[in-house]
Amino acid sequence: MPKNKRARPGVAASSSAAPYSLASRNTTPAISSASYNNDMSSSSSSSANLVAPNTSLGQHFLKNPAVVTAIVAKAAIRPTDTILEIGPGTGNMTVPLLRQGKNVVAIEYDNRMIREVLKRVEGTDDERKLKVVQGDAIKTRFPFFDVCVANVPYQISSALVFKLLAHRPMFRCAVMMFQEEFALRLTARPGEALYCRLSVNTQLLAKVDQLMKVGRNNFRPPPKVESRVVRIELRNPPPPVNFTEWDGMVRLIFNRKNKTLRSVLLTKPTIKMLNENMRTQRALNNNNTNGDGGTSGATVDDHRMMEGDDDGEEKMAERIIEEVVAMDRWKDKRASKLDLDDFLALLAEFNKRGVHFA
Numbered sequence: 001m002p003k004n005k006r007a008r009p010g011v012a013a014s015s016s017a018a019p020y021s022l023a024s025r026n027t028t029p030a031i032s033s034a035s036y037n038n039d040m041s042s043s044s045s046s047s048a049n050l051v052a053p054n055t056s057l058g059q060h061f062l063k064n065p066a067v068v069t070a071i072v073a074k075a076a077i078r079p080t081d082t083i084l085e086i087g088p089g090t091g092n093m094t095v096p097l098l099r100q101g102k103n104v105v106a107i108e109y110d111n112r113m114i115r116e117v118l119k120r121v122e123g124t125d126d127e128r129k130l131k132v133v134q135g136d137a138i139k140t141r142f143p144f145f146d147v148c149v150a151n152v153p154y155q156i157s158s159a160l161v162f163k164l165l166a167h168r169p170m171f172r173c174a175v176m177m178f179q180e181e182f183a184l185r186l187t188a189r190p191g192e193a194l195y196c197r198l199s200v201n202t203q204l205l206a207k208v209d210q211l212m213k214v215g216r217n218n219f220r221p222p223p224k225v226e227s228r229v230v231r232i233e234l235r236n237p238p239p240p241v242n243f244t245e246w247d248g249m250v251r252l253i254f255n256r257k258n259k260t261l262r263s264v265l266l267t268k269p270t271i272k273m274l275n276e277n278m279r280t281q282r283a284l285n286n287n288n289t290n291g292d293g294g295t296s297g298a299t300v301d302d303h304r305m306m307e308g309d310d311d312g313e314e315k316m317a318e319r320i321i322e323e324v325v326a327m328d329r330w331k332d333k334r335a336s337k338l339d340l341d342d343f344l345a346l347l348a349e350f351n352k353r354g355v356h357f358a
């Protein structure tokens, strides 16, 4: 954990301290694992890469200039762009980014890295174009940016993707390096082994393209796993769905993605929870009638009639859930095989009957 938060020219301190969570990790051009024995510092003029890497902070520096050039090219940066870089490290990617865009705001956790990246631009035309923010990228408020480019510490991949998906105003794209398995989860399709909650949530809110594979030996020190670079573009306009509720449903269903919807949703605790949500929604709707529209089966109105009778309410909630999961479209279906349209239709069907997941 960096302790030194003294302000320095070009450095803004932000909230820091970050125990990280989650580390998970097709036809894509590959940058091979050809062995590069020299760091970029030997071909550029910096001694930056000689700083001892702290692998607990995911410090695996890109040492192959061809990979850096390819990533920067894929970002298609315009001279007017403000670029957000997460984890600039010693600046191997920062320097080419500065040459392409109007300016770079870099968020870096480790003060040693901040010193190195600033040293690298000191006295050059790039110096005034670079602003470094010291802090944890997950806890730091992002500035306005057009394009995000990052070779991120893999421990924060998931949190970072969710943060970018929620970021407003919308940015043009994010070009990001991830652990291979994590990158593949982002684009996994129904029926594939890696298809998961992350796939569904990301694909709901963004278009993701696999750009290239990057072998372990392009880094110093080499990580244990292969990597991939992806491009993320937010869907604009965003889908008309309450994301909190969507994620509530998807999280529940993907908890046991190979079980049928019926067996996942008709457990006692789930019925209890959905029944509570129905009550809350009713209170919020100030007892307006007919939920979100009439249906022929059991409805929120029937549920309301059971008010005060806990067992009766739960039985009615169970009946409503039962009716939905017995419909042809979802009968015997499992999360692992459903696509975005199925999930959207499922949520709409529940909402229509007054069932909410948040």
Ligand SMILES: C[S@@+](CC[C@H](N)C(=O)[O-])C[C@H]1O[C@@H](n2cnc3c(N)ncnc32)[C@H](O)[C@@H]1O
Residues within 6 Å of the ligand: 018, 057, 058, 059, 060, 061, 062, 063, 086, 087, 088, 089, 090, 091, 092, 093, 107, 108, 109, 110, 113, 135, 136, 137, 138, 150, 151, 152, 153, 156
């Ligand atoms: C994989 S290295 C990439 C360094 C450089 N971009 C490169 O490609 O050579 C990840 C960088 O992110 C920094 N880092 C780690 N956790 C961070 C966090 N939570 N917020 C911001 N930076 C972080 C590390 O100190 C390290 O410099």
